[in-house]
Amino acid sequence: MQKLFLYNSLTNKKEPFEPVKEGYVGMYVCGPTVYSNVHLGNVRTFMSFDMIYRYFLHLGYKVRYVRNITDAGHLTDDSEEDKISKKARLEQLEPMEIVQKYTTDFHEILQKFNFLPPSIEPTATGHILEQIEAIETILKNGLAYEVNGSVYFDVLKYNEKEHYGILSKRNIDDAIENTRNLDGQSDKKNPQDFALWKKADPEHIQRWNSPWGIGFPGWHLECTVMSTKYLGEKFDIHGGGMDLKFPHHECEIAQAQACNHVNPVKYWLHGNMLTMNGKKMAKSTGNNILPEEIFSGKNANISKAFTPSVARFFMMQAHYRSILDFSNDAILAAEKGYNRLMEAVELSKKIESSETSTLEVEAWRQKCYEAMNDDFNSPILIAHLFEAVKWINLINDGKESLTQGDLDLLRDTIQTFVFDILGLENVHKHDDNSDRLDGLVQLLIEMRKKAREDRDWALSDQIRDKLIALGIQLKDGKEGTTYSLN
RNA sequence: GGCGUCAUGGCCGAGUGGCUAGGCAGGGCUCUGCAAAAGCUCCCACAGCAGUUCGAAUCUGCUUGACGCCUCCA
Numbered sequence: 001m002q003k004l005f006l007y008n009s010l011t012n013k014k015e016p017f018e019p020v021k022e023g024y025v026g027m028y029v030c031g032p033t034v035y036s037n038v039h040l041g042n043v044r045t046f047m048s049f050d051m052i053y054r055y056f057l058h059l060g061y062k063v064r065y066v067r068n069i070t071d072a073g074h075l076t077d078d079s080e081e082d083k084i085s086k087k088a089r090l091e092q093l094e095p096m097e098i099v100q101k102y103t104t105d106f107h108e109i110l111q112k113f114n115f116l117p118p119s120i121e122p123t124a125t126g127h128i129l130e131q132i133e134a135i136e137t138i139l140k141n142g143l144a145y146e147v148n149g150s151v152y153f154d155v156l157k158y159n160e161k162e163h164y165g166i167l168s169k170r171n172i173d174d175a176i177e178n179t180r181n182l183d184g185q186s187d188k189k190n191p192q193d194f195a196l197w198k199k200a201d202p203e204h205i206q207r208w209n210s211p212w213g214i215g216f217p218g219w220h221l222e223c224t225v226m227s228t229k230y231l232g233e234k235f236d237i238h239g240g241g242m243d244l245k246f247p248h249h250e251c252e253i254a255q256a257q258a259c260n261h262v263n264p265v266k267y268w269l270h271g272n273m274l275t276m277n278g279k280k281m282a283k284s285t286g287n288n289i290l291p292e293e294i295f296s297g298k299n300a301n302i303s304k305a306f307t308p309s310v311a312r313f314f315m316m317q318a319h320y321r322s323i324l325d326f327s328n329d330a331i332l333a334a335e336k337g338y339n340r341l342m343e344a345v346e347l348s349k350k351i352e353s354s355e356t357s358t359l360e361v362e363a364w365r366q367k368c369y370e371a372m373n374d375d376f377n378s379p380i381l382i383a384h385l386f387e388a389v390k391w392i393n394l395i396n397d398g399k400e401s402l403t404q405g406d407l408d409l410l411r412d413t414i415q416t417f418v419f420d421i422l423g424l425e426n427v428h429k430h431d432d433n434s435d436r437l438d439g440l441v442q443l444l445i446e447m448r449k450k451a452r453e454d455r456d457w458a459l460s461d462q463i464r465d466k467l468i469a470l471g472i473q474l475k476d477g478k479e480g481t482t483y484s485l486n
Numbered sequence: 487g488g489c490g491u492c493a494u495g496g497c498c499g500a501g502u503g504g505c506u507a508g509g510c511a512g513g514g515c516u517c518u519g520c521a522a523a524a525g526c527u528c529c530c531a532c533a534g535c536a537g538u539u540c541g542a543a544u545c546u547g548c549u550u551g552a553c554g555c556c557u558c559c560a
Contacts, residue, residue, distance in 0.1 A: 030560075033558080038560085039560090042559090042560045043560080044560070048560090083558070165489095168489080168556090171488095241559080242555085242560080243555070246555060246556070247555090247556085248559090270560095272491090274560085275553080275554095278552075278553075279553080280554070282560095283558090317500095317508085318499060318500090322499080322500090324499085327497090329497060329510085330498050330510090331498095333498060333499095333510035334498080334510080336509080336510060337509045340509085341509095343524095379500050379501095379508075380501080380508080386507095386508055387508085390525085394525070396525095399525075452519080455519075460519090461520080461521080464521080474523080475523045476517090476518070476521090
């Protein structure tokens with residue numbers, strides 16, 4: 001099995017991956033809060049982990065990939081209203097209608113981007129009982145306290161024996177000094193404390209019964225409970241966006257420690273932000289672009305529509321831990337590179353083998369693995385894939401050659417990395433009219449051929465230029481004319 | 487204010503103490519009726535200032551700038 005190194009946010013180091021249980025990987029990724037459409041920035045994080053999931057599967061691990069749906073509603077501020085209920089009131093819908101609507105949207109979007117579904121996709125509302133039990137355990141262990149029907153985690157007490165800040169590299173004393181004074185009416189003993197259970201006011205729509213009265217679970221508890229339930233007290237990988245590192249993931253560690261006395265996660269992986277115009281994409285600021293807008297081209301920041309696979313390629317060209325800035329120029333450039341890659345992939349199916357090989361396919365294949373083994377370095381992998389693009393074209397020109405065995409290896413490796421691991425798709429516009437379109441274009445190619453034989457350049461160029469205007473690129477080669485659709 | 491990350495060629499983006507990814511755009515050549523496509527090739531960058539070193543863009547310090555977190559956030 002390939003030796004994989006990954007960057008652990010807990011230690012800030014690249015470490016060799018050694019699973020808790022040999023041959024198995026338990027991976028938990030914080031999913032979306034389903035109160036509005038996912039934007040491209042949300043998608044980036046999930047896509048990074050989709051690629052990581054795919055790579056683990058390819059390496060032969062048995063992976064249980066858990067990605068939750070947050071449908072219980074997190075608090076937005078110190079008011080008692082949470083996101084889900086807020087939106088529900090706005091649209092005159094039941095909270096679960098909102099949840100259903102945006103969960104469906106989430107799934108549809110990810111499907112278009114060719115995501116593999118997670119092994120388990122648990123919901124917060126489906127685990128209220130488990131959350132209540134966890135709170136009882138934490139209370140019993142003396143690390144939480146109840147005030148007026150709410151239960152808070154006692155961060156200072158926890159910090160006496162454990163390190164609150166172990167992940168985000170924060171010092172609790174600094175945090176105390178620098179906490180903003182939001183209001184004076186909080187029930188918390190200390191501003192650092194966070195809610196495990198929050199009392200629901202009468203007008204609060206999402207509400208459940210509990211030993212502390214009617215209320216709803218706190219911000220961070222669901223992930224602790226669900227990851228423990230499905231992956232165990234100690235599991236391999238926990239992922240999420242960089243912006244969740246603090247406080248969300250820090251609180252998860254504290255809760256798990258308080259419940260199970262175990263540091264729950266071996267490797268913390270954090271994907272970096274997708275920015276637009278140099279600023280983080282966020283639902284709240286309006287600085288974002290929706291996947292549907294990418295697919296339709298209907299957004300002021302882009303000049304045309306892009307396929308999901310082009311957007312995926314654009315994101316895979318950057319490392320998951322780097323900030324990536326979205327712009328029209330950047331995705332246009334990515335689209336051209338993507339097209340060139342896909343055309344070479346198609347061509348690779350047609351090129352023929354020779355008696356001898358002039359290229360080192362096995363060494364190249366190993367370089368592809370080395371790229372992925374180095375903290376899932378997809379941009380380096382793509383650089384290597386473009387080396388193969390060059391090879392395929394040279395073989396096609398008769399300037400290099402491969403034996404049947406090497407050619408099969410090349411094709412297999414491309415298939416593996418381009419489609420299985422990066423999750424790209426070569427989108428053929430195979431609608432009902434594709435045969436007709438092909439027939440039409442072939443007819444025009446014939447007519448142009450005739451015109452060229454008659455030296456009727458005006459006609460032949462007209463055919464060529466009108467077709468390119470329609471997005472049909474004619475390619476004159478030694479063996480005749482072919483075409484590609486843009 | 488505190489904590490942290492990052493500053494790479496026209497653009498996007500990797501990476502390493504010396505051998506200097508890749509994509510896009512641009513120049514030249516091959517091919518072509520002219521082109522396009524494809525191939526070859528050129529353009530050798532690492533914010534600024536000091537320091538460590540035989541040697542740094544890569545290590546250290548400072549400066550400047552950007553971003554992220556500290557409040558829901560992928």
